[in-house]
Amino acid sequence: MARIYIEDLSHQVGEVINIHGWLYHKRSGGKIRFLVVRDGTGILQCVMAKGATPDEAFNSFDSLTQESSLIVTGKIRKDDRAPGGYEMELTNLQIIQIAKDYPITPKEHGVDFLMDHRHLWLRSLRQHAILRIRHQIIKSIREFFDDRSFVLLDAPIFTPAACEGTSTLFETDYFDLGKAYLTQSGQLYGEAGALALGKVYVFGPTFRAEKSKTRRHLTEFWMVEPEVAFNDLNDNMELAEEFLEYIVSSVLKQRAEELKALERNTKFLESVKKPLPRVSYDEAVEILRKKGVNFEYGTDFGGTDETIISEQFDRPVIVHRYPAKIKAFYMKRDPQNPDLALAMDVIAPEGYGEIIGGSQREDDLDTLLQRIREHNLPQSAFEWYLDLRRYGTVPHAGFGLGVERTVSWICGLDHVRETIPFPRMIYRLTP
RNA sequence: UCCACAGUAGCUCAAUGGUAGAGCAUCCGGCUGUUAACCGGAGGGUUGCAGGUUCGAGUCCUGCCUGUGGAGCCA
Structure with missing residues (x-):
């Protein structure tokens, strides 16, 4: 399967593809879970739903941390609720490495801290x-x-x-x-x-x-x-x-x-x-x-x-x-x-x-x-x-x-x- | 080199000279459309360093260190 970059997703609607990248952020709602993946060219929201998503992928959500490297596989569709306008229905999740305690959290930081990192x-x-x-x-x-x-x-x-x-x-x-x-x-x-x-x-x-x-x-x-x-x-x-x-x-x-x-x-x-x-x-x-x-x-x-x-x-x-x-x-x-x-x-x-x-x-x-x-x-x-x-x-x-x-x-x-x-x-x- | 401001939990910040706290992050639990999600719980500290004043200092005083902004100089 060809490797696709997020900036080219508009040509991939309806296709099942791989995105190679890092976890930017995640959110969950119990039986529905969202991964936001970045690959350097953009960000992509991936959706997992209990029952619809294979259990192995669904359950690995808990172990994922910010900036963990991974490969996500799934079908792309347009969805206005997703940042960027496209969304992946995740069917497979390959974890390359779990990143432990990534220092830069999605909150405010001071200049000195950010410059050190x-x-x-x-x-x-x-x-x-x-x-x-x-x-x-x-x-x-x-x-x-x-x-x-x-x-x-x-x-x-x-x-x-x-x-x-x-x-x-x-x-x-x-x-x-x-x-x-x-x-x-x-x-x-x-x-x-x-x-x-x-x-x-x-x-x-x-x-x-x-x-x-x-x-x-x-x-x-x-x-x-x-x-x-x-x-x-x-x-x-x-x-x-x-x-x-x-x-x-x-x-x-x-x-x-x-x-x-x-x-x-x-x-x-x-x-x-x-x-x-x-x-x-x-x-x-x-x-x-x-x-x-x-x-x-x-x-x-x-x-x-x-x-x-x-x-x-x-x-x-x-x-x-x-x-x-x-x-x-x-x-x-x-x-x-x-x-x-x-x-x-x-x-x-x-x-x-x-x-x-x-x-x-x-x-x-x-x-x-x-x-x-x-x-x-x-x-x-x-x-x-x-x-x-x-x-x-x-x-x-x-x-x-x-x-x-x-x-x-x-x-x-x-x-x-x-x-x-x-x-x-x-x-x-x-x- | 000079002037001003700052330094407290991993991060961002509170705390009249009188028991060091919150949010986020982390860990545990809950939630089927979240958007820095939300709700409940837990762990987390040599308050930059060294002295001094005081019954008592995160807080006041002195020195030092580190950082930030500015001046001069320049793109």
Whole structure:
């Protein structure tokens, strides 16, 4: 008999089939008993009735516990009383293992307990919905770039030095070559790729050793970083808005059921269409001051500042042309005002904060050399990067999108820790 | 690193300075359409750790540990 998955049950009505899975829950009413079985693709209610169901199967109900592994056999029928709309009239029950004292009960649990049992927490329907949406987001990120002839460029995880010089990096010994550091961004390598292949995207894990302890931070997170030769800041913003529209519409289309399971209000997602509103840093500061925020011009926005700015719009907002001194050394200055960098951030609605950060890159060798000196960076570590300006330099631009913040926003979660199977945070390295 | 809050049964939480309790989970019994089922019963505790105040501390004080949220930094 063919193995069937619960998500395909609509084609099986009237058939006798096997479902391989685990007991999610059980209920009984004396001579009628219900098993709710999950197989990773959905849940299925199985019914047993005294007399109608073989005694052996009927009696084994008592020994079954939550998360016991089993194979159930029976005829499928439509039934509106069953969760999912289909139900199995159970005729045979094969127990693979009885699970003893499964820790996560169908009641409330605290964050710490659930995080300690993250390997089991992944079995709950809510986590299934989040991880399926994460999968969809990653899939649509790849589709978007692949369909536009971008080449995937894998950047190294071990790097010799800081990409941007500021963040705290994880350090490790690297044989006889001294210290290596876990990458905090693949961008510099992405630039080399763009000047080689025209359009590339780097997609991999990144690491920040900052002691950030908020709902928006992980020490290990995934970032996708497109980089395009001959693009300027405006091209970069257009790419970002087209990209976000693609991702969000793909989730709305393909994962409507999961969004519903998470009780996500999709109002703010349905409005994610290009063009996105664009405001300059100066205009953003004006917005804050009109709202009564005592904001010091020239500093970066904090979490609450970002929320206030984003609340003025019904979709993500692009903030561009930041003061150069709060941005990275490789960003090109605005020819109209050298105090500003040709940088852009995309701030998500509903207080989810910055999901994209990018810029047009400095493409002039002498200017870049001067920036490296101003930031007290070791020039020797950047010689290869400077070569990109020595040999056929061109304007180019790119950005990075944080996958976990994007998943958190699209799912409407209150913390990024649920967006990745095994989150790494300042005080959590296990499981 | 700084600020705030928390730590009591396997889990979620109660308990004026005066005998540590409930719901869920587990075990036993009942119920033929349950939806986190329901009803009855049972077992389950070094109140995070170390001191101190007190006739008496889960409760008050000091220190430490652990966790949560936030700031800074960032995606």
